[in-house]
Amino acid sequence: MRGALVGKQHRRLLLAGLLRHVNRVAAVDGEGPSLHLQRRHFFSSFPFLPPTATQHRFLARVVPSCSTSLWSGLEGQRRSMFIQTQSTPNPSSLMFHPGKPVMEVGSADFPNARSAMTSPLAKALYGIDGITRVFFGSDFVTVTKSEDTSWDLLKPEIFAAIMDFYSSGQPLFLDSSAAASMDTAIHEDDSEVVAMIKELLETRIRPSVQDDGGDIEYRGYDPETGIVKLRMQGACSGCPSSSVTLKSGIENMLMHYIPEIRGVEQELDGEEEKQMEQ
Template structure:
């Protein structure tokens, strides 16, 4: 009996091992799937994840901010990078933008009528029938494409910016004081509103300073108030020889103001 019991126990152990081996489940190899949960998070595979479909280059890393101006047709765009190292640049029409790749690409957007470069911003002026909700994405794309292309802001660096307030040796003391005030006190305030001013001359007999409004300040409904109540009062206060300020208009500015009055 004892020998028979040992034999039966051995047979039982062999049967159990065979049964367990036959019942072991078959685990197939994982196959790719279009679903995001195709592979379990508990997988021990060391395979590297697939590369991203889209690159994360400079264009997608830019964060452009916008700021409203007193002119509802103009908007300031801050690319987070310097724009003009010295001075400013105004482009009243597409013809004037041929020297700047960025300005030229902005004018290629339907509805853009004027472009202005400041120290760290770009002011874009739209037509009356243009809508910012449609224009802003295209303007964002044009600015990002420019800064990722490594193109120069101006093809001809000599014509980059006119130093209208630079003091020359033949300037009178009055003109030098006017230029210094325009550069240090008045220009920064005007640029905060997305525009600029250009010194066009001084008539010593009449005491009239001639200026040209640029950027968002050109054609702005409040530009005349800024010119008279702000700039004129400051110049007359610090320079007794100044009796008034007049705005000079170029041909394109005359056409813009005329169309605004007709509308």
């Protein structure tokens, strides 16, 4: 036990010495203030956050032969994750790519904290102040924030929550039945029109919507009125351009290929209705 404690103390002293050297090198390069902030954030969460790209660059310059193996040895699987971010048409939503699969099939939308209780990752993300919506795609997580919250403050916490989840070994859903159902799966009792709608949504429309960090859910078709009901998810929910996408893009495509369709309407959930009322 004593040997383990000594080993941890030795590693901490080694890292502290390296980062002090990094800070001196950064000051020479004129990057002192920005690196100082990054170093302070790093120590505030040590040893649970990986070094920033700037710290990696300077550490490699100081000890190029051992810096990579040092961090890999101390951080393990969680520290080897490289999470990328991608902007969306919705300025309040951001895509996070963990470099690992998220949803095996379909997608999952969590419009409020209560709905997130079925997923450890979604629950952890909702535990961050300022998060208003979470969405899972095939290989990305879309997070939506409140307007008065800054991404600069949220990103480190979101990165940590995603890394914590993947290192924990927990399932994405506590109950397998809570996983996404395939709304566009074609069933035997589907009419020809419904089957064509689902096919177009799955093959032509959904991929484009998912590229923007969202998804579209089929909610039904009324043969008497010719109206298709859809629900926008993820970054597309509440996006200023979602109505344009729905009418100019999706509606036009469905009406072009399926003459029976007369229009497309967006179905709102409870949270979206509240936002519309405000």
